[in-house]
Every structure is written in structure tokens, then in C-alpha cells.
Amino acid sequence: xxxxxxxxxxxxxxxxxxxxxxxxxxxxxxxxxxxxxxxxxxxxxxxxxxxxxxxxxxxxxxxxxxxxxxxxxxxxxxxxxxxxxxxxxxxxxxxxxxxxxxxxxxxxxxxxxxxxxxxxxxxxxxxxxxxxxxxxxxxxxxxxxxxxxxxxxxxxxxxxxxxxxxxxxxxxxxxxxxxxxxxxxxxxxxxxxxxxxxxxxxxxxxxxxxxxxxxxxxxxxxxxxxxxxxxxxxxxxxxxxxxxxxxxxxxxxxxxxxxxxxxxxxxxxxxxxxxxxxxxxxxxxxxxxxxxxxxxxxxxxxxxxxxxxxxxxxxxxxxxxxxxxxxxxxxxxxxxxxxxxxxxxxxxxxxxxxxxxxxxxxxxxxxxxxxxxxxxxxxxxxxxxxxxxxxxxxxxxxxxxxxxxxxxxxxxxxxxxxxxxxxxxxxxxxxxxxxxxxxxxxxxxxxxxxxxxxxxxxxxxxxxxxxxxxxxxxxxxxxxxx
Numbered sequence: 210x211x212x213x214x215x216x217x218x219x220x221x222x223x224x225x226x227x228x229x230x231x232x233x234x235x236x237x238x239x240x241x242x243x244x245x246x247x248x249x250x251x252x253x254x255x256x257x258x259x260x261x262x263x264x265x266x267x268x269x270x271x272x273x274x275x276x277x278x279x280x281x282x283x284x285x286x287x288x289x290x291x292x293x294x295x296x297x298x299x300x301x302x303x304x305x306x307x308x309x310x311x312x313x314x315x316x317x318x319x320x321x322x323x324x325x326x327x328x329x330x331x332x333x334x335x336x337x338x339x340x341x342x343x344x345x346x347x348x349x350x351x352x353x354x355x356x357x358x359x360x361x362x363x364x365x366x367x368x369x370x371x372x373x374x375x376x377x378x379x380x381x382x383x384x385x386x387x388x389x390x391x392x393x394x395x396x397x398x399x400x401x402x403x404x405x406x407x408x409x410x411x412x413x414x415x416x417x418x419x420x421x422x423x424x425x426x427x428x429x430x431x432x433x434x435x436x437x438x439x440x441x442x443x444x445x446x447x448x449x450x451x452x453x454x455x456x457x458x459x460x461x462x463x464x465x466x467x468x469x470x471x472x473x474x475x476x477x478x479x480x481x482x483x484x485x486x487x488x489x490x491x492x493x494x495x496x497x498x499x500x501x502x503x504x505x506x507x508x509x510x511x512x513x514x515x516x517x518x519x520x521x522x523x524x525x526x527x528x529x530x531x532x533x534x535x536x537x538x539x540x541x542x543x544x545x546x547x548x549x550x551x552x553x554x555x556x557x558x559x560x561x562x563x564x565x566x567x568x569x570x571x572x573x574x575x576x577x578x579x580x581x582x583x584x585x586x587x588x589x590x591x592x593x594x595x596x597x598x599x600x601x602x603x604x605x606x607x608x609x610x611x612x613x614x615x616x617x618x619x620x621x622x623x624x625x626x627x628x629x630x631x632x633x634x635x636x637x638x639x640x641x642x643x644x645x646x647x648x649x650x651x652x653x654x655x656x657x658x659x660x661x662x663x664x665x666x667x668x669x670x671x672x673x674x675x676x677x678x679x680x681x682x683x684x685x686x687x688x689x690x691x
Contacts, residue, residue, distance in 0.1 A: 298547020343631025
């Protein structure tokens with residue numbers, strides 16, 4: 210017995226030492242990645258500021274750090290999920306470093322742009338460090354574990370098939386009617402007019418928020434049918450109905466020019482597959498990213514053709530995949546929604562527009578009121594405020610969570626906002642780990658992570674569209690009901 214205990218203790222000690230070695234290896238790997246990026250960027254750098262590539266390398270290192278901490282890569286763990294979007298935001302600065310100039314839509318000189326970029330990168334480092342320290346903190350994890358137990362959905366793990374089918378059949382005609390109402394209200398009579406209207410998408414969808422929410426509700430029900438089929442493995446009827454529903458939804462929404470809403474729904478479907486069927490491999494993640502990129506390239510070229518007036522009756526726009534088109538997509542679209550807009554936020558607030566001090570969240574209370582009934586309804590996001598007040602045009606300009614926090618509370622807001630985000634994400638993740646095979650928990654976790662990834666005003670709007678209905682639907686289709 211003593212010998213067995215000794216062997217067991219040695220095995221436990223070896224395990225602990227192996228874990229500690231892996232942690233040290235992870236930290237060493239992160240340091241090596243950071244130093245390698247700094248060396249590469251310093252070599253390519255043509256800007257007269259050696260501090261910028263160093264700050265950029267640290268920012269990249271912080272983005273990569275969760276990949277080293279999660280040894281069994283859980284692609285939908287919150288820090289890793291954020292990694293993919295964070296990488297996209299840092300594509301343009303690398304282009305700036307290689308070209309030796311900073312191209313932003315501001316009336317500024319190169320020196321002013323360099324100063325702005327330094328401050329934005331420092332803000333990113335502070336934000337990422339705060340988030341990671343809170344998310345991986347031992348005390349925060351214990352708090353999240355205890356708090357998540359109060360939100361146990363174990364009693365809602367038995368979904369009734371008849372309720373799902375009824376919801377699918379009843380919401381499908383409502384979604385179709387809402388879609389055609391949008392087209393009718395916008396004066397669109399044919400596919401060609403719909404494609405040509407991509408150059409004025411904002412006008413096409415203005416005032417059509419409520420019909421859109423009916424279409425999004427149908428998408429949630431389709432996703433629930435997928436989750437139910439993957440969980441029960443009883444019948445392929447739901448899988449085929451859901452698949453057809455996803456195809457119809459994706460095509461219809463893509464024709465409206467809302468490619469982000471198409472990508473969002475497919476990411477939710479992949480996330481549920483990841484937890485309900487089998488974990489995704491690196492190859493499958495690569496295929497997913499490639500598919501999203503191809504879809505973005507396709508819609509990007511259609512939009513460019515609409516702006517150029519190349520779409521006319523009976524002639525679909527030509528879509529070609531060349532190095533030039535890929536470069537244009539990367540430079541003009543995918544890479545321009547990260548630091549670019551945050552540089553604008555740091556320039557505009559508070560020098561040209563006063564700090565909002567929380568107004569960006571208070572105005573969301575006016576969200577349910579149609580703009581047709583309240584013509585002076587305030588702008589819903591700080592990005593929209595910048596577009597209206599600084600650039601003098603309609604539409605929006607997504608500033609990201611960091612930009613929204615800065616526009617409201619300056620640097621202290623970034624610290625507080627990312628600390629709260631770390632707690633929220635840790636709570637979500639601990640909640641998932643308690644019931645890793647519960648379809649209700651998995652469905653809601655994926656919906657919340659995808660549509661409410663942070664507390665920016667835009668994310669809160671998506672939370673109203675997706676997260677609240679998702680929670681009510683889970684209770685409705687469960688055997689226990691409401």
C-alpha cells in the first residue's frame with residue numbers, strides 16, 4: 210500500500226511539474242513571438258519612430274497569449290474568440306509600417322498620426338493586459354464559478370420537437386413577409402434593383418429595424434433546430450429543415466448587403482457544432498476562415514460594381530479572384546475597421562466632440578421608438594455621432610469597444626470597461642463548463658459570445674436582437690416551458 214502511495218505521489222508530482230513546464234514554455238513562446246515580431250517590424254519599418262513597431266509587437270503578443278495558455282485549443286473560449294477579430298484590427302498598421310506612411314481619413318500630418326498611433330497602441334496594451342489579468346485571475350475564476358451556478362439551465366435541456374417545428378413553420382412566413390415589406394418600402398422591384406441599391410444600403414434599410422428583427426428571429430429558430438438535431442441524433446428532418454432555412458436566410462440577407470449578419474449566423478452554427486458534435490481541428494478552422502474570406506470577396510466586388518454603376522438589367526457583375534482584388538479587399542475593407550477607426554476616435558474626442566460620459570448607453574433607451582415617430586431621435590452609437598458631427602454624413606463608423614469607452618470616459622473608461630469584460634467572459638465560460646453537453650447552455654453561450662462579445666452600444670443592440678429572444682425561445686421550447 211505504501212509503495213502504491215509513493216508511486217501515486219510521484220505521478221502527481223510529475224504531472225504538476227509537467228504543467229509548470231508547459232506554463233513556462235507558453236510564457237517563453239509568447240516572449241519569443243513578441244521579440245520576433247519586433248525584429249521583423251523593425252527591419253521593415255520606414256517610419257521615423259522605433260517605438261511604434263515595439264508597441265505593435267507587444268499588442269500582437271498579448272493577442273497571441275491565450276493561444277499558448279489554452280493548450281487544448283478551444284476556439285470558442287472568449288480570449289481565443291477575440292483573438293481572431295483582434296488580428297484583423299492590426300492588419301492595417303503592418304501595411305503602414307511597410308509603406309512608411311499612415312493613411313487615415315483625418316486632416317493630420319504624419320507626426321500627428323504617429324503620436325495618435327502611439328497612444329492607441331498603448332491603450333490597446335493596457336486594455337488587453339487588464340482583460341487577461343481579470344479573465345485568468347484565480348479569484349475572478351472562483352467568483353465566476355460560484356456566480357454561474359445560480360444560472361443553471363439544467364432543467365431546460367429537454368427541448369420539445371413539436372414546439373420547434375411549430376415555431377419554424379409559424380415564423381417562416383412572417384420572415385418572408387417582413388423581407389418583402391422591406392423591398393416594397395424601399396421601392397425595389399427586381400433583383401437588379403436590389404443589387405444596384407447596394408451603393409445606398411443605408412437608405413435601403415433606414416427605418417426597417419423591426420422587420421429585420423423578425424428575420425433574425427427566424428434565424429435563431431433555425432439554429433435551435435440544428436442544435437436539437439446534433440444533441441438528440443434522432444432524426445435528420447430538423448437538420449435538413451435547418452440547413453435549407455440557413456441557405457434561404459443567408460441568400461436573402463446577403464442580397465440586402467448585410468454580409469456581417471450572414472457571417473454571424475454561420476459562426477453561431479459552427480460554434481454549436483464545436484461543442485455538440487466534435488471539436489474543430491485547425492484545418493477546419495482554416496476552411497471556415499477561407500469560406501468567410503471568399504464570401505467577403507464576392508460581396509465586396511458586387512458592392513464595388515454597384516458603386517461604379519456597372520450593374521444593369523440582365524447583367525450580373527463579374528466576379529474575378531486575382532491578387533489585385535484580394536489586395537483591394539484587404540486594404541480597403543477588412544483592414545480598415547480596427548485601429549483606423551480608433552485613431553479617429555482618439556483624434557475627435559474630446560477635441561472636436563465632447564466626451565459623452567455615458568450618453569452612448571443612455572440613448573439606447575430610445576431604441577424601441579421608431580425614428581419615423583421621433584425625427585430628432587439621438588444617434589445610437591459613438592461611431593454614428595462621429596460620422597454625423599465630424600464628417601457631416603450619415604451612416605456609422607464602428608469605433609470598437611475601446612473607441613466607444615474612450616469616447617465616453619477617456620482612459621479610465623478603458624481600464625474599467627475591459628476589467629468588466631474579463632469578468633463577464635469568465636462568467637460565461639465557467640457557465641459553459643458546468644453543463645458542457647446541455648443544448649440550452651451551449652446555444653445561449655454561443656449566441657451571447659457572438660452577439661454580445663462586449664458592452665459597446667452596437668453589441669448591446671445586437672444583444673436585444675439576438676440574446677434576449679434566444680433566452681425566451683429556450684424557455685419556450687423546453688419541456689418545462691415558461
